Amino acid sequence: MKNLKKSVEAFTAFLQNAKHSIPWVLLLGEKGSGKTTLLYYLLSSNRDKVFPETAFNWIDISYGTEWFKLIDLGKEILNDERIIEYFLNIADGVVYVINGETDESLRNSTENFHKIIDKIPSNIPLLTLINKRNPERKINLNKALSFFDLGKISSPNDPRSFHFEICTILTGDGVYRAFDWFVSKLMDYEAYHESVTVHRVLIYDVNGLLDFDAQFSNIINKSEDAVLITGLLSALNSMTRTLFKESSFLDVVTVGDYSMVLVTRKEKICCLFVERGDALGKAKQIAEMILDIFLTEGENGRIAIENLIEESKKDEEVIS
Ligand SMILES: Nc1nc2c(ncn2[C@@H]2O[C@H](COP(=O)(O)OP(=O)(O)OP(=O)(O)O)[C@@H](O)[C@H]2O)c(=O)[nH]1
Numbered sequence: 468m469k470n471l472k473k474s475v476e477a478f479t480a481f482l483q484n485a486k487h488s489i490p491w492v493l494l495l496g497e498k499g500s501g502k503t504t505l506l507y508y509l510l511s512s513n514r515d516k517v518f519p520e521t522a523f524n525w526i527d528i529s530y531g532t533e534w535f536k537l538i539d540l541g542k543e544i545l546n547d548e549r550i551i552e553y554f555l556n557i558a559d560g561v562v563y564v565i566n567g568e569t570d571e572s573l574r575n576s577t578e579n580f581h582k583i584i585d586k587i588p589s590n591i592p593l594l595t596l597i598n599k600r601n602p603e604r605k606i607n608l609n610k611a612l613s614f615f616d617l618g619k620i621s622s623p624n625d626p627r628s629f630h631f632e633i634c635t636i637l638t639g640d641g642v643y644r645a646f647d648w649f650v651s652k653l654m655d656y657e658a659y660h661e662s663v664t665v666h667r668v669l670i671y672d673v674n675g676l677l678d679f680d681a682q683f684s685n686i687i688n689k690s691e692d693a694v695l696i697t698g699l700l701s702a703l704n705s706m707t708r709t710l711f712k713e714s715s716f717l718d719v720v721t722v723g724d725y726s727m728v729l730v731t732r733k734e735k736i737c738c739l740f741v742e743r744g745d746a747l748g749k750a751k752q753i754a755e756m757i758l759d760i761f762l763t764e765g766e767n768g769r770i771a772i773e774n775l776i777e778e779s780k781k782d783e784e785v786i787s
């Protein structure tokens with residue numbers, strides 16, 4: 468029991484601190500409304516319609532060219548309000564599945580929905596699926612919406628991005644229409660645009676002499692380290708060229724938590740120290756832009772280079 472408590476604590480601490488490289492989406496809705504069916508439908512629309520009973524699904528879903536993580540808490544876990552609140556705090560979006568099988572189930576489901584709506588942060592998108600409206604029990608959206616108190620969902624003082632869709636998850640009817648909206652909202656968040664955190668920039672010539680050094684954090688913070696790394700990279704580069712003939716250059720070296728991204732032009736090599744897992748294509752673009760500045764302005768370009776790196780932390784538009 469003690470061990471279990473410990474591992475739960477460790478897991479929740481991990482969740483709290485985990486970096487969301489893709490958005491995390493929490494599935495909510497009363498038991499039997501169709502959450503797990505939805506998860507499996509998104510995972511593969513051709514799958515057998517029999518789902519394993521699990522307490523907790525935590526699965527990366529690809530949607531077109533985008534990815535998000537879907538968190539499906541089984542019915543036992545969903546009974547615990549504290550757990551739901553906890554997951555609402557770390558979610559980047561919520562999908563609420565309403566059981567719309569009959570008018571009565573729709574009424575019950577919307578009651579539960581209204582109980583929790585205040586706890587769903589208004590700065591994340593909310594998709595509400597009114598499920599199980601099989602063709603023989605069609606309902607129009609206006610009628611379905613009359614069960615909801617829209618003023619509680621979004622108000623001028625506390626607006627939120629929300630969308631309703633009537634669907635039959637079992638056959639997929641309506642699911643893509645709903646997720647086209649939802650995924651585009653999820654991806655609007657700047658955090659999921661590629662960002663690169665540069666810790667240090669070194670520019671050296673092919674002979675291994677250090678020309679430029681700018682530091683943005685305190686990893687490898689001694690100047691002699693920069694000279695040492697420059698020498699090492701230069702040696703590795705000339706070895707690469709000897710081994711693989713003429714124009715081969717190193718481009719990425721990953722050590723520990725950091726990656727060194729190298730770009731070469733006109734006898735100069737720019738090395739960026741970035742976070743492991745950062746978008747490497749973008750890091751290379753930044754390195755090329757830095758080299759452009761350095762080759763035209765030399766040391767006078769330092770401020771332009773520093774501005775470029777600040778921008779790359781938050782805004783992909785600068786680079787693309
Ligand atoms: N008729 C109909 N049945 C559906 C539809 N979607 C799901 N179901 C059925 O509803 C039942 C419950 O679906 P689940 O996906 O397990 O529901 P859940 O929300 O994950 O339930 P818990 O995990 O118990 O909270 C299953 O038998 C599904 O086949 C639908 O669109 N139409």
Ligand SMILES: [Mg+2]
Pocket residue numbers: 502503504539540541542
């Ligand atoms: Mg389920």
